[in-house]
Amino acid sequence: MKSAILQTATRYLLPILLLFSFFLLLRGHYFPGGGFVGGLVASIAFVLHSFANGTESTMKILRYKPLSLIPIGLATSTISVTFPLLFGLPPMTGLWFEEPIPVIGMIGSALFFDIGVYLVVIGVVLTILFTIALND
Numbered sequence: 382m383k384s385a386i387l388q389t390a391t392r393y394l395l396p397i398l399l400l401f402s403f404f405l406l407l408r409g410h411y412f413p414g415g416g417f418v419g420g421l422v423a424s425i426a427f428v429l430h431s432f433a434n435g436t437e438s439t440m441k442i443l444r445y446k447p448l449s450l451i452p453i454g455l456a457t458s459t460i461s462v463t464f465p466l467l468f469g470l471p472p473m474t475g476l477w478f479e480e481p482i483p484v485i486g487m488i489g490s491a492l493f494f495d496i497g498v499y500l501v502v503i504g505v506v507l508t509i510l511f512t513i514a515l516n517d
Contacts, residue, residue: 398426420502450504458497
């Protein structure tokens with residue numbers, strides 16, 4: 382049984398929650414937030430859409446299985462952690478571009494680590510929840 386109110390609200394909430402999750406992702410390497418919290422908010426947005434419109438409808442929006450996000454996120458995080466080794470620095474050393482990007486600010490290896498965590502969290506949460514939902 383689908384709720385017209387929830388479907389209408391989700392139509393507006395999905396882009397707002399995804400934008401907020403992206404904000405948390407970018408804010409995270411300076412202040413609280415980051416890849417984990419941003420990934421959870423993005424996952425909640427898709428789960429809310431799934432509750433309102435069904436899992437199959439949400440899977441069509443995603444275009445790819447959430448499981449495919451996990452290795453991409455792990456690779457991104459691993460590269461950002463090991464990249465300083467090329468410069469003779471210890472792993473996980475923060476490397477930063479010299480010039481800030483106008484809206485985003487300073488970009489460094491911490492942001493790429495957060496992006497990897499963001500993708501892994503979305504992939505894991507949605508894979509678990511969609512697997513449970515599709516098997517019911």
